[in-house]
Amino acid sequence: MDKPLSIAAIKKLLLTIDHPLDERLAILQADPRKGVAAALKSWEKSFKKQQDLKEQQQRMLQIENRLWNNQEDSMIAGIDEVGRGPLAGPVVAAAVILPKDVSILGINDSKQLSHEKREQLFDEIQATALGIGIGIKEHDIIDEVNIYQATKLAMLEAIQQLPIVPDHLLIDAMQLPTAIPQESFIKGDAKSLSIAAASIIAKVTRDRIMAEYDLLYPGYDFAKNAGYGTKNHLEGLDRLGVCPIHRHSFAPVREKLTLF
Incomplete structure (x- = not known):
């Protein structure tokens, strides 16, 4: 009698299956081991996620497909x-x-x-x-x-x-x-x-640009907030004042300029 595949081998096998009607799934579903059942459940979850993503992509291509149907x-x-x-x-x-x-x-x-x-x-x-x-x-x-x-x-x-x-x-x-x-x-x-x-x-x-600016102008947390007015950014403005890449026309920055 052939020795059953190990759980690790079954997980590797499942990576090669991309359709729920694959006959190998039926064979695995008959395996009573809990580890196999868990691996199958994980495969089903992954397959559903992939299907959902494919459906989402088709929905988001409706506008493009309408235009692509026009050869011009x-x-x-x-x-x-x-x-x-x-x-x-x-x-x-x-x-x-x-x-x-x-x-x-x-x-x-x-x-x-x-x-x-x-x-x-x-x-x-x-x-x-x-x-x-x-x-x-x-x-x-x-x-x-x-x-x-x-x-x-x-x-x-x-x-x-x-x-x-x-x-x-x-x-x-x-x-x-x-x-x-x-x-x-x-x-x-x-x-x-x-x-x-x-x-x-x-x-x-x-x-990526703002992460580079964070190295040039530390103290405003640009790498994390990308220049948005977060608590750390505003505290940096209070502590350090306006830096060379601040937008003077935006109110929180303009208010700091009027203080000097």
């Missing part, structure tokens, strides 16, 4: 920005063109993802996208033209930095002065995979 709209750029609310640092926009056969599970609004997941997806998007453009407008431009206009300028720069001229733009809650056909969506990063991908690229890019 093959290059679709999703555009999003990060950094409108912080008291310091730049606003960063990204434009991302995904291929029609894109399959990167887990792409979502960057705010819904952990730091580790964003970093992972950042690398996957970089490896898969047909084109990525980044636009950055620093604090001085924000103070000069206001954050809304600076955001537009960053988005336009991101489009210009694309290696391919897009046929259509999908933009998160913004209308841009460009001749390229465009559609704007409130909370677009939760509705369009292309916009969500752009939100991840913009978020990771800006977070």
Whole structure:
């Protein structure tokens, strides 16, 4: 009589099974060992998560699929920005063109993802996208033209930095002065995979910039708060005053300037 597979071997075997009708699952379900039952339960949970992610991706590709069905709209750029609310640092926009056969599970609004997941997806998007453009407008431009206009300028720069001229733009809650056909969506990063991908690229890019600024201007906790007005940041403002990357036009910073 053949010796039954060890639990470790069964866990390894389950990694090769990607369909609930696989006949090997039926054989394993007949195994009375608790360890096998636990391994099967873990596989079922993982399979369901993968299916949920695939369904989410298909939902978030509905806008793109509508446009891809029009042969004249093959290059679709999703555009999003990060950094409108912080008291310091730049606003960063990204434009991302995904291929029609894109399959990167887990792409979502960057705010819904952990730091580790964003970093992972950042690398996957970089490896898969047909084109990525980044636009950055620093604090001085924000103070000069206001954050809304600076955001537009960053988005336009991101489009210009694309290696391919897009046929259509999908933009998160913004209308841009460009001749390229465009559609704007409130909370677009939760509705369009292309916009969500752009939100991840913009978020990771800006977070890395702010981590570098934290080394230049310690004491404000920029690496953790990305320039937002957290308790530690405001305490740093009280203790150290305004640093070179603070936005003078934002009230908490402007109030500190009037004290000197």
